[in-house]
Amino acid sequence: MRAKILIVNLLLFPAASLNWIICVFCSIIFLYTYHAVINYHYGGITIKINKRISKLMKIRCSQCGECCCDPVIEVTHHDIRRLVKHTGISADRLIRLHAKSDFDSVDDSDLIKFSYGNRKISLRKNKNGACLFLSEDRQCTAYEARPMSCRIFPIDVFLDDENKASDFELSDVIRDKFIKCKYHYGKSSSYKSFRLKAIQSGNETASYWGKIKQWNRRSEKGGKSDFLNFMGFKVPE
Numbered sequence: 392m393r394a395k396i397l398i399v400n401l402l403l404f405p406a407a408s409l410n411w412i413i414c415v416f417c418s419i420i421f422l423y424t425y426h427a428v429i430n431y432h433y434g435g436i437t438i439k440i441n442k443r444i445s446k447l448m449k450i451r452c453s454q455c456g457e458c459c460c461d462p463v464i465e466v467t468h469h470d471i472r473r474l475v476k477h478t479g480i481s482a483d484r485l486i487r488l489h490a491k492s493d494f495d496s497v498d499d500s501d502l503i504k505f506s507y508g509n510r511k512i513s514l515r516k517n518k519n520g521a522c523l524f525l526s527e528d529r530q531c532t533a534y535e536a537r538p539m540s541c542r543i544f545p546i547d548v549f550l551d552d553e554n555k556a557s558d559f560e561l562s563d564v565i566r567d568k569f570i571k572c573k574y575h576y577g578k579s580s581s582y583k584s585f586r587l588k589a590i591q592s593g594n595e596t597a598s599y600w601g602k603i604k605q606w607n608r609r610s611e612k613g614g615k616s617d618f619l620n621f622m623g624f625k626v627p628e
């Protein structure tokens with residue numbers, strides 16, 4: 392009898408050990424998968440997909456056009472290039488310059504140095520204050536080539552020290568009620584595609600400010616045409 396028990400124990404012990412190994416292995420797989428679901432990895436960056444970000448992904452634009460009437464729609468030279476190609480309008484006619492006094496507060500490091508003073512660049516407006524691409528029925532007539540800031544709005548993308556997207560938040564101009572955005576919540580959009588847009592926006596913004604720093608360091612300042620030529624557009628002097 393004792394011999395039988397010993398044999399049974401000898402048979403069960405490896406089986407029990409195997410169960411433990413399987414159990415530990417499954418736990419590791421579970422924890423890894425959980426981590427991968429909760430944290431989205433892309434380009435070496437990790438953002439926690441928490442409830443707040445999941446909610447942001449459900450924001451749906453109702454195309455009210457309010458944001459297209461914002462006084463300053465920021466553009467980079469990448470945005471301008473796409474708009475020139477899509478619309479055939481020259482870079483010179485696509486942008487306008489804002490003096491520092493147009494803003495409540497603006498950091499000098501955010502301004503471009505021209506021969507006539509420091510300025511900021513934005514997309515040109517119509518006389519009614521709306522973006523030149525906003526149609527009467529409040530549609531974007533340059534939708535395929537709209538600036539990155541329009542593609543991402545109403546979400547703000549925060550960049551880290553390396554200009555990589557590190558967090559998202561509902562735009563402060565909406566939270567501060569400067570723009571009465573009539574967004575609603577709907578089916579969640581793809582986090583991956585939004586994140587790709589955020590990364591593209593971060594890269595383009597970084598390259599834009601890299602060029603601006605080069606321009607600002609030049610001893611001889613110029614006007615708008617000089618600046619656009621410097622940024623790679625062929626504009627008559």
Ligand code: SF4
Pocket residue numbers: 458459460464522523524525526530531532533534537538541
């Ligand atoms: S480019 Fe289009 S989406 Fe952007 S502000 Fe102008 S009309 Fe609006």
Ligand code: SF4
Pocket residue numbers: 451452453454455456457458459544545570571572573574
């Ligand atoms: S203000 Fe908001 S809802 Fe209106 S067009 Fe802009 S993003 Fe869409």
